Amino acid sequence: MHKPHVVIIGAGYGGIMTTVKLQKLFGIGQIKITLVNKEDYHYQTTWLHENAAGTLHHDRTRIPIKEVVDMNKVDFIIDTVVSINPSEKKVKLKNGELAYDMLVIGLGFEKTTFGIPGIRDHAFSIESINSARLIREHLEYNFANYHLDKVNDNARLNIVIGGGGFTGMEFAGELVNRIPELSAEYDIEKALVRVIILEASSTVLQGFDPQLVEYAMTSLQSRGVEFVTNAAIKECTQDSVIYEKDGKKCEIPSKTIIWSAGVRANCIVEQSGFETNCGKVEVRDDLRSPEYDDVFVVGDCAMIIDKETDSPFPPTAQIAIQQSSVIAHNIKALIEGKATEPFKAKSLGTVASLGHHDAIGVVLNNRKVFGWKASVMKKIIDNRYLLKLGGIGLVMKKGKFNFFY
Numbered sequence: 001m002h003k004p005h006v007v008i009i010g011a012g013y014g015g016i017m018t019t020v021k022l023q024k025l026f027g028i029g030q031i032k033i034t035l036v037n038k039e040d041y042h043y044q045t046t047w048l049h050e051n052a053a054g055t056l057h058h059d060r061t062r063i064p065i066k067e068v069v070d071m072n073k074v075d076f077i078i079d080t081v082v083s084i085n086p087s088e089k090k091v092k093l094k095n096g097e098l099a100y101d102m103l104v105i106g107l108g109f110e111k112t113t114f115g116i117p118g119i120r121d122h123a124f125s126i127e128s129i130n131s132a133r134l135i136r137e138h139l140e141y142n143f144a145n146y147h148l149d150k151v152n153d154n155a156r157l158n159i160v161i162g163g164g165g166f167t168g169m170e171f172a173g174e175l176v177n178r179i180p181e182l183s184a185e186y187d188i189e190k191a192l193v194r195v196i197i198l199e200a201s202s203t204v205l206q207g208f209d210p211q212l213v214e215y216a217m218t219s220l221q222s223r224g225v226e227f228v229t230n231a232a233i234k235e236c237t238q239d240s241v242i243y244e245k246d247g248k249k250c251e252i253p254s255k256t257i258i259w260s261a262g263v264r265a266n267c268i269v270e271q272s273g274f275e276t277n278c279g280k281v282e283v284r285d286d287l288r289s290p291e292y293d294d295v296f297v298v299g300d301c302a303m304i305i306d307k308e309t310d311s312p313f314p315p316t317a318q319i320a321i322q323q324s325s326v327i328a329h330n331i332k333a334l335i336e337g338k339a340t341e342p343f344k345a346k347s348l349g350t351v352a353s354l355g356h357h358d359a360i361g362v363v364l365n366n367r368k369v370f371g372w373k374a375s376v377m378k379k380i381i382d383n384r385y386l387l388k389l390g391g392i393g394l395v396m397k398k399g400k401f402n403f404f405y
Contacts, residue, residue: 004031004335007091007100009081010266011037011065012045013317013385014298015106017324020389023073025332034075034098036091040065042389043129046317046382049167051132052258053174054139054182055356058129060398068390081107084272086292102294102331105281107266109300109315114262118236119162123259126167135258139178142255143186155253157193160241162233163261164197164204166352169216171258172197173355176223195224196252198231198243200261205352212360215370219354233261265301277303280312285342286330287323293334296327304343313345321385322346351378356402 006022008015019035026033041062050056065076079093084105091098111127113119124135142156149156159175161168175195183190197204204227205213217227228245235242240253265279274281274289280303281289287302289295299320304313313319323343330340351361351374359374369377379400386395 003029004101005034005099006031006102006104006331007034007036007098008104008106009036009084009091010106010108010299011035011039011042012106012108012299012320014302014320014324014327015104016042016065016068017321017389018104018106018298018327019069019074021324021328022331023070025328026073028072031335032075033073034077034100035065035069036077036079036081036093036098037065038078038080039129040078041129042068044317044382044385048126048128048132049171049353050174051129052126052135052171053178054136055174055178058133061132062129063390063394063398068394081268083268084274086272086274086289086295089294100294102296102334104296104298104327104331105269105301106298106320107268107301109263110266111259112262112264113259116233116235119233119259122236122238123162123257125259126171135256138256139182143182143188146186146188153253153255154192154194155239155255157188158252158254159193159195159256159258160252160254161195161197161258161260162241163259164199164227164229165260166205168197168199168258168260169204169220170353171260172220172225173353173358176220176225177355179224193224194226196226196228196254198233198241199227199229200232202229204229208350208352208360209362209368212362212368212370216352216354216360219358223355263300269297269301286340287327287343288330288340296330298323298327304345306345316350317385318348318350319345321388348381349377351381353378 008019022033041064043062047061051058051061079095082092082094084091089100111125126132146156172195179193231243231245233243236257240251241257242251270276270279281297282303283297287296300315306313326343333340349363351359353359357372357375359378360370361374383395383399386399
């Protein structure tokens with residue numbers, strides 16, 4: 001008897017949670033589940049800004065897949081996806097090929113530069129454990145070299161963040177927590193260090209509540225962060241960033257430029273011939289691709305239109321986790337010959353951290369929270385995900401309990 005083969009590519013929030021939920025829905029031997037990921041761990045993307053700033057060790061952020069996946073029910077392959085052939089129902093890997101009966105695409109996001117010269121070569125991005133670790137080490141390298149330069153080069157101490165969205169703001173919040181420690185360690189006057197956020201639009205955190213945005217900016221400014229709005233980055237070089245404001249070109253000397261202004265769905269999806277909208281698959285109500293009944297798409301690669309606002313839902317971890325439940329349910333329904341169910345997003349609120357003990361957020365019933373209360377809420381949300389993924393043991397091992405420091 002043929003056992004349905006479900007292949008899940010990518011172990012981000014959507015992919016790993018779909019795997020965990022599927023292994024709970026089926027007994028050993030009922031179906032074949034294969035998870036493919038290029039690393040042997042899952043990591044919390046929403047914690048990477050802390051790793052990059054050096055305020056949280058990257059080992060806290062990454063979770064070995066074998067600790068949350070039942071290896072008796074799941075074949076786990078460490079490999080890189082090269083392409084997908086949905087017509088032949090095959091996934092090409094760097095070191096082989098997989099045939100599937102059902103496919104779940106959760107390949108995540110990648111950086112997009114909008115064609116700005118020098119971004120790809122000279123700017124860092126907070127994309128993965130390795131990229132975050134590189135930023136941390138690069139910051140330490142520049143602080144360590146400041147006094148060794150023949151002429152003290154302030155470009156080493158100017159940290160420019162391109163983009164005032166969630167990632168840029170959260171990274172800035174962690175940086176201002178780390179800078180006093182770095183300054184003391186390398187005998188540098190803290191006032192010499194600059195953290196500058198360049199935002200192309202008129203405000204940071206676009207779409208967020210204006211009162212909370214004002215709170216966030218005031219909070220970060222009080223700790224030394226500089227904001228330059230209506231500033232479009234035009235070029236990055238090895239030693240500076242050039243931007244345009246009010247029709248004038250300006251230049252900031254900097255050896256540390258963090259690009260946080262643009263991501264897109266993994267290009268493999270578009271290159272594999274799927275019908276896409278801005279690089280994403282505009283999925284059906286049950287999260288299947290428009291053309292293929294055996295392909296589900298989750299997370300950053302999926303576009304879901306909110307019928308109330310006629311705009312896409314943001315590709316957040318919260319949405320990806322909710323999608324995983326529906327996808328797992330619908331895979332079981334299809335195998336059993338039953339009808340699938342539609343995905344209905346439920347907003348549980350959004351919280352952005354601004355450092356150790358500060359944050360802003362909108363939670364249930366559109367209630368605004370800020371300061372330490374929002375910070376506690378953020379840590380509770382993080383711990384709740386760990387509980388869903390790996391139970392109380394994972395919460396105790398990786399969770400955040402420093403609520404009031």
